[in-house]
Amino acid sequence: MEKKSSGNRLVTESADHLRDLILARPAGEQIGSLSEVAAELGVGIVTVQQAARILEHEGLLSVKRGPGGGYYGARPDHEAIERAFATYMRVHNIGYREAFELTVLLDCDIICAAARELPKTQLGVISRLIERLDNIENAEDCIRFENDFRESLFELFERPLLELLSHVAMQLYTAQSDPAIFAQAVPLQEWKQGRRRILDAIHCRDEELANFEAHRFRRMVLRWSTA
Template identity: 50%
Template sequence: MRESPKPDRRRLVEASADRLRDLILASAPDTQIGSLTDIARELGVGVVTVQQAARILEHEGLLQVRRGPGGGYYGKRPTEASLERSIAGYLRVDSARFRELFEMTSLLECELAPAAARSRDADLKTRLERVLAMLARSDTIESQLAVEEALHDVLFRMADHPLMGLLGRVTMSVYKASPAPSMFLDQDGIDAWRAGRRRIVDAIQSGDEDLARFETVRYRQDLLVRLRRLHGEARI
């Protein structure tokens, strides 16, 4: 069994990874950053340290090591799919992080809805109408999740916020894999969920940014109250 690097060694590797990451992000994707010896000379460290730092960045999807003629270290950019897998895996390891992300994405939605209200895309507004039709007949966890996925997909397109879209997809994938019960499973909860979502969609459809923000904040507050009750806590 290999021993973990000593603290000083680990800090050197992490510092080298930070500097190598900066070099990669300062260049266009698929640009050759240099050879192993070139990078070791640039960073002022040994080749073993560079190799260990490179493994970190390969895992992050930022580096590709090519061997043979024309080989070397090439900068990359992680795909959305790889980012989603990494974040989702991290959240599943630490379930408390999922709750943090859940709260954060509901806060981001308070800005997402007003941005969506500014959209004049007729096709996307038609898709929102279809979401309302799904909402009316959704009374199970699976159908609620289908509505949430469809709603967020349209809102992300209307608002054109890729980062929010990424966080929303990760949250949904982790929630679907979680055994936690729905916050809107009883009839009172289902009615509140439907009413809240309908008010938000109606505000967006009307193009009223202030009303869209108000209704989303109102919905988020109800979400947090229900989340607190679900976990039996006194405070969020």
């Protein structure tokens, strides 16, 4: 039993080392042949093969055979990660409402970045979002707006964690297909007023005001979630 445990630990450590090698290089670059990787890690060929299977499952490694073959670094498919994350949350009974709350908690950073760095040529995007608020009448409209609001900012600013969580939240909502989940958590008029104040601050390119309004909206969400 102790020998088996030691072997498993060696495979895990080798996988960790190999993962570091892959992430330190551009996707698609050759890491080395089986024997070269074994020499790099200081372990046997069988251990490398077992570690490689772990990283293949993670989407970080591909194996090519024949001339020029060997181990090549890769990057996981975004949609696969989102599906896995959404499944994990559903297994642990984390629903759309909780995912939405977490997303809003992470919003402050990208909202401030938008107010600080938004190019003048993109102000029309914010103006159109402000105009849409007048036509929002129900929870379905709110959810679509929340998604479009963030997608508009993701196109301008890279925030991978927030983008992942936002996409997962939409997957959870789609899976549950119940607008009442949002309606029960968020009073419509308060939500519209909060989002309008944030968008106005971004449009004015007032970072201090945007930060204030983003945190005020976050406090409202926390109040809704604990009511």
